[in-house]
Amino acid sequence: MTDIMNAIKSAAIKINKAIKTEDTSKAESENSSGDVQVKLDIISDEIIENEFKKVSAIKEIVSEEKEDVTPMHENGDYLIAYDPLDGSSLIDVNLSVGSIFGIYKDEYSGPTIVAAAYVVYGPRVELVIARDVVELYRLDEEKNEFIFQKELSLGEKGKIVGPGGTQKEWYSYHKEMIDKFFADGYRLRYSGGMVPDLHQILLKGGGLFAYPGANDKPKGKLRKLFEVFPFAYVYNRAGGLAIDGKDDLLELGIDHIHDTTPCFFGSDYEIKRVLKTYAKVEK
Numbered sequence: 001m002t003d004i005m006n007a008i009k010s011a012a013i014k015i016n017k018a019i020k021t022e023d024t025s026k027a028e029s030e031n032s033s034g035d036v037q038v039k040l041d042i043i044s045d046e047i048i049e050n051e052f053k054k055v056s057a058i059k060e061i062v063s064e065e066k067e068d069v070t071p072m073h074e075n076g077d078y079l080i081a082y083d084p085l086d087g088s089s090l091i092d093v094n095l096s097v098g099s100i101f102g103i104y105k106d107e108y109s110g111p112t113i114v115a116a117a118y119v120v121y122g123p124r125v126e127l128v129i130a131r132d133v134v135e136l137y138r139l140d141e142e143k144n145e146f147i148f149q150k151e152l153s154l155g156e157k158g159k160i161v162g163p164g165g166t167q168k169e170w171y172s173y174h175k176e177m178i179d180k181f182f183a184d185g186y187r188l189r190y191s192g193g194m195v196p197d198l199h200q201i202l203l204k205g206g207g208l209f210a211y212p213g214a215n216d217k218p219k220g221k222l223r224k225l226f227e228v229f230p231f232a233y234v235y236n237r238a239g240g241l242a243i244d245g246k247d248d249l250l251e252l253g254i255d256h257i258h259d260t261t262p263c264f265f266g267s268d269y270e271i272k273r274v275l276k277t278y279a280k281v282e283k
């Protein structure tokens with residue numbers, strides 16, 4: 001596992017440089033989820049794959065930017081699903097973006113994720129690694145190495161909400177729930193980048209991030225393997241909760257590699273309010 005995390009660190013240093021120097025225009029292609037790719041998506045994917053190729057512990061990888069899995073080392077123990085540059089369309093407006101990694105054993109599913117990591121490419125480049133505990137590292141760009149800062153954990157309750165999706169497409173009960181949080185004094189914190197938005201709630205010690213099912217996207221938008229399960233693992237290990245409205249996200253399986261799911265991540269108090277609202281709703 002240490003070799004995997006070192007490969008992620010090496011890739012993050014290279015991707016950080018690419019973000020600052022490479023062409024941020026759109027590629028001619030779409031990924032498997034139909035998202036228009038930017039050239040940096042493809043460059044970041046190649047950087048990560050080249051780093052993972054060197055790690056014998058990795059049996060197979062699958063990228064959000066590719067349709068199928070890529071075999072690595074026959075005797076490897078781990079399967080890795082990753083989103084090489086989540087929110088890449090935000091680079092053009094100079095907002096933070098990130099890379100997300102789920103490390104799985106035997107199969108790709110919620111119950112078989114055994115570690116997670118993500119990188120935030122922002123004013124400072126930060127890496128979060130979740131195994132038994134959740135650790136925060138920061139890139140020292142002079143030394144070109146990640147320095148451990150502290151362990152991260154979520155408190156009982158927060159003060160911020162990140163309400164994803166298109167509001168006019170929300171189901172009425174979801175809109176009422178979100179409006180009630182704001183009526184209770186919660187502050188809106190949403191950039192459209194899953195990685196910085198969830199990183200903020202984690203660093204602030206609590207709150208709620210919601211990307212629900214809605215009229216336009218009944219199964220939500222965020223991908224189980226590459227985005228949702230890794231952050232669910234991080235939030236659970238940090239003492240928070242992560243659900244699809246009713247069930248623990250890490251209990252879910254997949255029918256297809258690029259499956260999506262409604263998802264809610266946060267501290268105990270806020271997730272319990274989501275459960276109360278969604279308890280009345282047919283799944």
Ligand code: P6P
Nearest residue numbers: 086087164165166192193194195
């Ligand atoms: P919306 C970025 O495209 C992304 O996949 C996530 O990083 C982010 O949380 C979500 O989509 C934003 O989607 O529909 O709110 O713009």
